[in-house]
Every structure is written in C-alpha cells, then in structure tokens.
Amino acid sequence: MTGAQRLPPYEPTAHDVPRPAPAVHTVELDGEAVLLDTHVNRLHRLNPTATLLWRCLDGNTSIATLAIEIATAFDAPTDVVLADALVVLAHLGSEGLLSW
C-alpha cells in the first residue's frame, strides 16, 4: 500500500526455522493468503502453494523438515519441494514477511 521497504535479500538454507514476522497479519480466502505487513501497510497475495507453505511456518520446524512433511503429504519428490520452498521463502523473507 505504501512504498516498499528496501531489505537485504534473504537467502534461506534448509536448516533455517522461519516464522511469520510479528507485524504480518494474515487472512485467507478460498485457499489464498493475503498478508498485510502492518509496518509499511503493504499487502501481498500468495498462491495456494505458497499459502500452504505459509500455514506450516510455526517457528519450530526447519525448512528441511517442512519439505519432507509436504512431500510426503503430496507424494512429491522431497528435493523438488525443498527447492521450491527455498525460492518462496527467499521471496517472502526479502519482502520482510519472515523472522528466522
């Protein structure tokens, strides 16, 4: 909603344990999350896959473990899920939406 805050890029590793940043407010509609960064009043829309990942960010589970759980649930290759998750989380982190 307002000008983007310039943040350093986030380059997550599989061992990171990210969680939603405290200033982020989430609502979900039809399987898609809308994230509001209340610090800068900026809104973000996640697609259903990113929404699923977002829901799993509990601040206790590493990205590697999340990837295994999601891969198991969806019968998908773990390495592919992990690679995709790192890309999505890099984007979310660089937007200031994560703490880790």
Place this chain on the structure above:
Amino acid sequence: MTQDGFRALVHEFTVSAPDDPPVATHLARLFAAQRATVTNAHHYTFVPSGASGPFHYELRRDGQRIATASSAEGLVSPLVRHLNTEAIDSWLEGPICHAGGVVHDGRGLMLAADQEAGKTTLTAGLVRAGCDYLSDEAMAFDAGGVITPFPKPLSIDPGSWHLFPELEPHADLPSSAYKDDQWQVPVEAIRANAVGVACQAGWIVFPRYEAGAPTALEPVHRAEALIELARNTFHFADRSGDLLDQLADIVRDASCHRLVVGSLSEACRLLVSLVDAPLDATDVGR
C-alpha cells in the same frame, strides 16, 4: 435539540440560505433523500460576506467560513464535496470504501474504484435501469458487514453529461454556477422512490472506464478482490489489521468481478444480468 435536517451517514446537518430563498429551495430538493430528524447537527449557511471583489458569498459551517464563491449557487458543489468528506471522516463503525453502489433484491452491488473510473456514471445507469440507490461515493459498512445507505446527490462529471441529458439540473437560480463544473443530481430525478435500504454486499465489482474498449465483465479471485478493496478503503492505513479482517468477511460473502467499461449501456446490461442470475451461478469470485 431535535429538529428536521439531513444526515450524511452519521454526519447530521441543516442548511439554510436566508438571503436566497431559491437557493434554499434548490438545496432542500437536492438533499431530500437524506432528510432526517437530527439532534446534533452542524449548521451550514449560505450568506453574503459583505466583502467587495469576486468572491462575495460564503458557505459557513457553524459560523466558520469554509468556502467562498461569486454567488450563492456557486457554493452548491463545494457543499456537496464538503459533506462527502465529513461523512467519510466521521464514519467509525467499520470499513468505508470508495465506491458507488445499488441494491437489487435486497443485496448490494458495490462499484469500488478510485476517481475517474466511472462509479457515478455506472451507478446512475443502474438506478435508471431499476436498481435502488445506495451512494455514488462511499459504501459504509458496520462491524457486521451491513451497508448504510448514503444517498447523496449524484455528482455527474462533464464527461458523462451526454449520457444523461435528461438529468441536467434546471433550477430557478440567477446563474448556472450550480452546475458549471459538476451536475449535482438528486436520485429522485432519475427515478422516484429509488433510495435503497441497508443491505449486505452480494457483488463487488471493480470498474474501469476505457474509451473505445470492449465492455467486459470477468470474475476475480477473492484474495485479489480483497487487496483491491483495501486499496479503495478510506483511512485503511490507520487501522489496517482490523479493517482487513472486516473487509475479508465482506469479500468472503460476495461474488467479485472486474469490469472494463467502454459502453455504459453494455456495462449496465452485464451488471443487471449478473444480479438477476441466481447467486450460485455468479459465485465465481474465487
């Protein structure tokens, strides 16, 4: 003190032009749809300022000057715009969105967009087509998601005058200053008994006028609609978290669409078809 007056959402007011009875008559007709018994009203008066020079009429609010013009009738549009701002700024019950809106079969059709998107034009067209009027400027929701009607005069810009030649105001006033920049049109001039009642939003449409473009209505995902609606919500930044939750509840219960308007008649036809269809058939905003 309880008295007869007008209400713009929760902003209560009276208006008088003691030195210009024809202006007072015009104003009473203009705000007829907002007539109410008021208890805590602000008082607007049109008075000669006594000053020399071109701007020798004043619009005063509770005795304080808020606008000047060269004639009393030249203060009509400034008053309408001032009341819009007051109505919007004083609404604290829930989200208030920059949108026109009408009612069809007890459910609201909301036209949310920024300036110059054609909200008033579409709203007027839909009222002419048989829908009831909520507002051409602001959809005010309470905490339960119910829209309070704000049946202000429709403010029709010059670019749309040719679409509504029958709505040109013809007041018995000394000059045309009351309609030179914008026509202020009471909804009764479009259709009698056309003021809508409080309702929930059944449809949320994001119109955009594009000269010469094919008119087209297409569904949008509710998450996209929520972001668009937040962008068109007054004072969103002041309490964004609470408002986002309330806006999400509104969007969740509505069918959401984007509308490119090249032709008013075609746009109204599409929207009337949308609201005439069974809700299940239009529930594609996802």
